[in-house]
Amino acid sequence: MAPRTTRPVGTPTRGTTNPNRLRRMDRWIAAVHGPALRRSPEPPLAVDLGYGAAPWTAVELLARLRTADPRTRLYGIEIEPARVEAAKPYEHEGLAFVHGGFEVPVPGRVALIRAANVLRQYDEEQVAAVWARLRGRLAPGGLLVEGTCDEIGRRHVWVALDADGPRTVTFATRLGSLERPSDLAERLPKALIHRNVPGEPVHAFLRDFDRAWAAAAPYASLGARQRWIRSVRDLAADWPLADGPRRWRQGEVTVRWEALAPRG
Template sequence: MNAARVPAGRRPVGEATRGTTGHNRLRRADRWTAAVYGPLLVSADRPLVVDLGYGASHVTTSELFTRLRRVRPDVEVVGVEIDPVRVAAAKPYERPGLSFVRGGFELPVDRAPLIVRAFNVLRQYGEAQAWDAWDLLRSRLAANGVIVEGTCSEIGHRAAWVALDARGPRTLTLAARLAGFERPSDLAERLPKALIHRNVPGERVHDFLRDFDRAWALAAPYGAYGARSRWVAAVERLAGTWPVAAAPPLGGRRRWRLGEVTVPWTALAPHGRATPGPGG
């Protein structure tokens, strides 16, 4: 594809990230995206996917390309980075259907993307700025398009992401490697910017994590069968009081066994933010 460039003299929208990345860091989000939005990719005409802020290495964009091509063999993926040095370093890894361009939240591509992935991009921004970035990205989407925006740990063992469409945020997903953490609330450090500062008493996300920890404690006997069994039992208990996604593609035991749990955004939205931001 012939991706558009940032017009001469116009600065990309946004700021450079630290650029930290690595092999398989975003595998959990990629796996979820392929499962949940695979039908969207399959049914679309000339689907375009943007990986926004891919960092100092091309690797996570290239992995996304490979994984989504298993779902839709002709999908096109564009890595967008604000740092020209990073774009230059990624250029040698381009191939048919995979390209890298300089840009930011304005998404300098030649047509509206069906999916935008933006990971570990908004952590450096304030909460209000993050909402503004969401609004700008949503305005660039194709019809029925989606954004998967979140954060993860350095090696990807802990992650959280929000799925958004033209109407605004729709779901929050928590995902973890089920060995090496003490309780579900350990994932709080990976909450998206729109929620991370709301993990305080009186906010819904705080209540959710508190109840998840209680469900995890009550599921301790299942630990004899492994952390996976304990996680599934905890999520099943949590689903008794929270609207946890319990059916495919967002939920159910198959997804829970992967260390995931997905909840509607409206169940966790910050007070005063239950509906989309401006433009939603």
């Protein structure tokens, strides 16, 4: 069991949640991190940190992870005791809810920590320390996924980190709702959202993405998906992408962290 403090580490979120809100992140995790889960000699343990006022996201995450590895177990962690009590009726084999925060009070090391819409209320200067604390709870080969989405999960941006630090940034969207790629800027995670200004890499990336999207306008007659794929192919000439057409078709693109990391 992780060391316990006198009180959970962190502050309560607003608790806003909806069924299927985090589906894009869940599916990406299952697809990209699934092989690591299956390689685990022990049943992999996952955490949904700060699941909110209702347990839907934890229930759904476990179901999707089990498509990758049926052995997966999951803890939903909430800093508000009343939210934990409200979630208890949804517990079943492999799913439990506990009171806690960034200390992640669960037994052993964790294969996956998903923290969605948790750090938006924190200062940018606090993010690195939170990331470091959560990374310290990862098992070898474990993954921390931290990001933000809109209220119904149409637009989502997240950072994936391993024990050594951030590795990638993923932009994901319902393509039919997208006017231009820079619409995703409002969902940048806390580490990046205040860096969407001229001179910062993430601003340059979104600028180039908008230009590629505009250049791919003729593909719109084939559908938003084909326009997205064409735009991302053009982006790949100048930006280090970490995925390929299989993920692009899902309305995603993943970029190496070092290309978007804040300056200074």
